[in-house]
Ligand code: SRM
Ligand SMILES: Cc1cc2nc3c(=O)[nH]c(=O)nc-3n(C[C@H](O)[C@H](O)[C@H](O)COP(=O)(O)OP(=O)(O)OC[C@H]3O[C@@H](n4cnc5c(N)ncnc54)[C@H](O)[C@@H]3O)c2cc1C
């Protein structure tokens with residue numbers, strides 16, 4: 001069973017942008033695409049831990065600000081020749097507000 | 112069960128094997144010994160390092176970070192002194208004993224030193240590693256060097272040192288250079304080319320003794336009595352597989368360490384790869400087969416079946432500035448025929464050796480474009496009877512088609528090898544292109560082709576051209592990125608001529624292939640739009656690199672650096688106090704004086720940025736734009752205010768210029784300096800725009816740089832008054848903004864449009880005034896402090912929510 005926790009208004013994040021959610025186990029980056037989908041990923045690039053929330057968002061991908069790895073927002077997988085994956089968490093938008101599945105807090109506790 | 116794998120030698124072969132193991136998540140615990148005090152680097156690129164074209168950092172394959180990320184225990188600078196096979200252990204130089212489940216030997220080769228009298232003198236070296244290279248790099252134009260050996264290595268050493276101005280003599284025992292790869296005619300052409308570079312070449316020369324003085328080499332004496340004085344003597348006469356360790360532990364050893372098809376030695380728990388091995392009687396000295404071996408060894412270690420198969424080898428040589436190729440067997444002999452082509456005017460020579468209607472050898476000099484096609488004929492044992500008459504002219508002349516260099520590449524079969532170093536075939540490149548790779552860099556990163564020694568770069572580009580057809584834009588005019596086929600120039604023309612004033616308009620009218628661009632094109636488009644339509648277009652922070660979005664420089668740990676402006680490098684006790692207070696309050700770990708005459712606060716947390724800016728704003732300071740593709744600094748010297756030589760108020764002019772230009776966005780960063788006299792203490796002549804004050808006025812010059820390229824500025828004009836300087840600087844800056852490609856510094860733009868064109872614009876008073884006016888207009892929008900603006904809307908810098916706190920509550 002999913003238990004959704006409300007995070008904020010959708011408009012708090014710019015289109016093609018991201019903001020952070022602090023958790024007891026580090027930051028999760030919440031992304032908003034040009035078409036208002038939202039995605040939640042660990043804010044640490046699989047390459048060298050770069051802050052993905054500071055990257056440039058294009059389509060459903062983000063380019064890490066440190067060394068330009070391109071990460072899929074949908075799967076967390078590094079694209080192209082680079083290899084690595086970052087954890088993704090369930091997120092949704094309802095009535096203009098962003099929700100995360102609280103399961104992610106537990107998952108992170110295990111990880 | 113995790114296996115303990117000990118690797119002896121961190122060279123090119125074991126490095127590649129390690130990559131295969133890690134890529135496949137092999138369950139191994141790796142300890143890596145290397146006698147050299149560093150890990151794996153691209154040894155073949157030592158020659159460009161020697162010639163000054165690259166640095167060690169460019170050729171380091173695996174960094175310390177890589178090893179630690181991959182949990183490889185590094186024992187660099189430590190030799191392994193013995194192997195105890197019975198108890199499966201090795202002993203390190205310091206006496207420590209380590210146990211292994213599997214052992215991988217990759218000890219490489221030892222350079223062979225001819226035991227001439229005097230060979231132990233200081234200053235007699237080989238050419239094998241970074242230390243040797245650095246010894247050679249230590250020589251300057253006043254030094255002399257003798258190289259013994261006219262093979263590949265010796266000539267690369269000679270060419271590299273000659274490029275540094277060293278007086279080099281090559282001594283070669285055979286009648287012509289590189290006799291194992293080249294025939295006499297090609298050897299002659301090569302010799303001529305080297306002599307043209309100022310290198311002295313002595314063939315058929317036999318060395319007899321190395322002479323010394325105070326223990327240091329002084330000269331080489333030949334057996335005809337000639338003495339060749341030298342400060343350094345490089346012996347590059349061959350290599351011998353380094354088998355000592357294996358032989359001492361009674362492994363089967365011939366010329367090299369014996370290995371089977373799985374790279375296993377005579378001991379089932381010990382494998383070997385690289386130049387130290389002997390496989391079916393052959394030893395190896397080029398990286399291509401070593402990489403194959405590495406792959407096989409990794410598979411064997413992971414319990415997978417794989418076999419090493421020797422392939423026909425060709426040599427494409429990269430002696431600086433000489434195009435050479437040889438493959439197969441080109442000795443003369445019974446039943447063999449030659450076909451030779453010479454074009455003395457172009458310095459071109461080609462020779463094919465034919466036996467039984469097959470090409471068995473080829474030597475090319477001067478024009479090696481068709482080399483892969485010929486190599487394919489040898490490898491595939493093609494019957495050439497039908498094309499014999501035109502064979503020598505290459506693939507373009509087969510089948511009556513007109514000459515076109517691309518046809519040669521088009522004619523190659525899919526399994527034709529393009530990148531010898533990494534064993535990448537044409538088919539793999541075609542597949543990468545089909546999967547979306549559309550330029551050289553994309554091919555490099557997806558296949559590794561042309562990522563090692565680089566000699567195949569041209570070929571890779573031709574495969575791109577053949578495969579993509581009209582879609583392939585020659586590299587000089589490459590498309591902006593994978594999102595579009597258009598070049599920067601085309602897009603800029605479209606933006607102006609079609610009055611495109613938003614990003615979606617550009618994407619639509621220029622046929623973007625992606626929904627909303629990417630991290631490469633969006634920053635460029637954002638710049639073009641705001642530069643061309645300052646009043647209509649609204650800057651898009653989401654299309655900016657984080658530094659320009661957050662107005663601070665991101666650091667490798669995700670924190671930021673903060674650099675306030677210090678106009679013209681002038682500060683006050685109050686400003687310094689405010690900086691010191693901010694540093695204390697925000698626990699700034701590092702405070703540094705930059706190369707741009709101001710102070711950098713490094714290590715500020717992203718969340719603290721608005722607050723620290725607010726504090727600095729209160730003390731009257733604004734953003735220094737140390738992060739921007741825009742005006743950075745205007746360096747100044749003390750000028751007439753204090754200096755006994757100053758001719759004008761350089762400090763005052765610098766401050767004026769900085770106050771006028773700050774906040775403006777430019778294609779790349781823009782740095783200025785004003786020096787008070789030609790002593791040039793502000794280093795004005797290596798800035799994008801430099802001003803040197805003289806008695807009669809101001810010399811303005813442009814196009815300097817001191818980063819990855821070092822450039823001296825070129826004189827633009829001389830003007831009598833400060834007002835003129837200001838107008839000229841605005842006009843040049845505006846012309847640069849309107850015309851240059853995104854990420855071109857002024858010197859690169861100048862190389863494209865020419866200094867004369869810029870001078871015409873500036874010297875024409877109307878054009879100059881119009882440019883300056885457009886600059887002023889744009890500045891009405893952008894000459895604002897972004898810090899103050901962001902302090903007012905600091906939300907973006909804070910987290911959306913803090914679940915850690917909520918949980919606690
Ligand atoms: C802080 C500073 C080094 C220092 O401690 O002195 C510095 C730091 C950086 N430089 Fe620099 N450069 C600094 C002066 C220089 C200078 C010297 C100068 O300006 O007189 C040069 C050579 C002059 C020149 O530009 O021609 C210089 C040539 C570069 C280059 C090479 C540019 C080129 O076109 O070749 C880069 C890379 C780039 O811009 O793409 C670069 C890039 C960088 C970056 C932004 C790298 C990055 O992307 O993270 C560094 C940011 C560090 C940080 O987080 O603060 N930095 N950099 C200097 C800041 C000056 C200032 O007050 O704004
Ligand atoms: C200047 C130069 C240019 C070259 N150009 C080309 C080229 O253009 N094309 C090409 O194909 N090839 C070229 N080569 C050859 C190529 O570099 C070698 O074939 C390749 O590096 C061999 O790899 P390896 O792993 O077998 O040995 P290496 O790369 O030599 O690595 C062996 C390592 O083992 C270490 N070692 C040895 N004994 C011990 C021990 N007992 N304990 C611990 N460590 C030990 C050594 O210190 C060394 O670092 C060039 C070589 C040089 C020197």
Ligand code: SF4
Nearest residue numbers: 664666705706818819
């Ligand atoms: S030279 Fe510049 S870019 Fe390079 S490490 Fe130093 S500050 Fe960073």
Ligand code: FES
Nearest residue numbers: 045047048050064
């Ligand atoms: S840390 Fe993300 S690309 Fe290097």
